[in-house]
Amino acid sequence: MNHLPEITATRRRCLSVVVFTALSTAAVFPSAVGRAETAPRWTGTWEAAPSGTAPALPGTSIRNVVHIGVGGSDARIRLSNRLGTAPLRLDAVTVAVALRRGGSAAGAGAVPGSLHTAPAAGAGAVPGSLHTATFDGARSVTVPPGQDRVTDAVRLTVPADADLLVTVHTPADCGPATYHRTSLQPAFLARGGNHAADTPAAAYTHRVSHWYYVTGVDVLRRTAPDSVVALGDSLTDGTGSSYGTDHRWPDLLSRRVRELPAERRPGILNAGISGNRLLRDGVGPSALKRLDADVFSRTGVRTLIVFEGVNDLKGTPPQTDPGAFVRAYRRIVKEAHAHGIRVIGATLTPFGGHSAWTPAREGLRHAVNAQIRSGVFDAVADFDAAVRDPGRPDRIRPVYDSGDHLHLDDAGMAALAAAVDLTGSGG
Structure with a gap:
């Protein structure tokens, strides 16, 4: 630099x-x-600064909805354990374009902080858009306390002005979860198993109003x-x-x-x-x-x-x-x-x-x-x-x-x- x-x-x-x-x-x-x-290069398109920690969600798939400004031909995701106190184990990370309904933003109309037991509108992915993210070719990653990790490039066409679904699965209790508290939109939780690769929303029956672990999205432009x-x-x-x-x-x-x-x-x-x-x-x-x-x-x-x-x-x-x-x-x-x-x-x-x-x-x-x-x-x-x-x-x-x-x-x-x-x- x-x-x-x-x-x-x-x-x-x-x-x-x-x-x-x-x-x-x-x-x-x-x-x-x-x-x-004309040479492609990476550009930041979304960020959420870590603001604190929340209790861990072991055995839970967490589907974060993030709104993208500029699009690109590939994506990569920044995940953070910056405020954690123990190694963060993620055994699945996926990225997809969110399925919108009626032209409205995914999740619009949800009540902040509320929990539901029906499939959550806004948690579904556009068919064919869901991709697994890797870390130096591996599908799982362990992030030490105080650090971030960025995924390999995900071969996904990211539309401008779109919602992406960034889903992580935490198989075990890894201590306090780094999060951004005030998302002003829902994230979706699927309890009891790894549903990171699910395209439908059926398993995502709970909503929260925070972004867990995900703190950035870059696109190739x-x-x-x-x-x-x-x-x-x-x-x-x-x-x-x-x-x-x-x-x-x-x-x-x-x-x-x-x-x-x-x-x-x-x-x-x-x-x-x-x-x-x-x-x-x-x-x-x-x-x-x-x-x-x-x-x-x-x-x-x-x-x-x-x-x-x-x-x-x-x-x-x-x-x-x-x-x-x-x-x-x-x-x-x-x-x-x-x-x-x-x-x-x-x-x-x-x-x-x-x-x-x-x-x-x-x-x-x-x-x-x-x-x-x-x-x-x-x-x-x-x-x-x-x-x-x-x-x-x-x-x-x-x-x-x-x-x-x-x-x-x-x-x-x-x-x-x-x-x-x-x-x-x-x-």
Whole structure:
């Protein structure tokens, strides 16, 4: 990986706001210049950052549903035992295209956290699409505690804007299971046997609202763009958006990039964790501590969008020094530049009316946002301006408020996605 000198604040201010132009890619990642655009290469298309652990599910087939942005000719899957305390034994891993019903997203309408005893709609695979994933040619794998494993290439045509089924079978109790708690859509469980290779949904009679073990999907593409990581908290994880609809703002940004020519459409990776903080560990390690695992280790990352800090404003203990935010942001930018990644900073959105709001915290939010706008990052996505109420700028517009005066509804998520400039005309 090429290492680049730190870009000065003056030069950062002069860079275009655009995320996805060939010019910005070449300026920040010189190794891409001159590479044949018809040569297939791997691109990240989906991510879930590990946020904690859940009890193991021995003897259970776990069918995770993941929504893909950009497609490709092959797939490979990242599986994680990052937060586990014992070796994770998986004796079957399969990948398939999910069978949709009535044109709706697989699993739409499920109740979060509910359990059922009937076959689960959304757990069925498109006939002929189910493939077994291997690890250096072996169908089983043991993942040591604290580590990830990536499958071999799976010969599966992955459609854009599709749901994939990533199914794993855990034959024994391997200790705490690494998971992403808030999936906002169901995963499906088949008890009592290895049903990873089942195409029908009949065995999958239970639903949960978490992603177990699976933390990434890459696809093989012939087009030039790589991937964009959205690093954030619950506002990025999707809290407040409708269940089962893929209306998190990174999902909606992924839909927006379809406006671009095919050769310029990147994968959008969601590294949001509900409860996460910029400066302190909370739910998951702080944003500063998880850069390597959730950003730099991901495939083909060229751009990072940082939307972190609201939980530091309102958390216990709250952060009161705007300089601490700025130092953290500058460190993220410096480390990202060393990996050839440009960084867009998102301003912090209002939370007036929420129980944690105080005038002092509002003043700190304004101070932090002023610094974000002043040139800390290569470019700015002004999320604050996109969703604040013009009549009460300490609050979210009522039409965007999910009800708790902090999190955004579907319309608010769309406003955030629209605030990222795709045209190259911003400055």
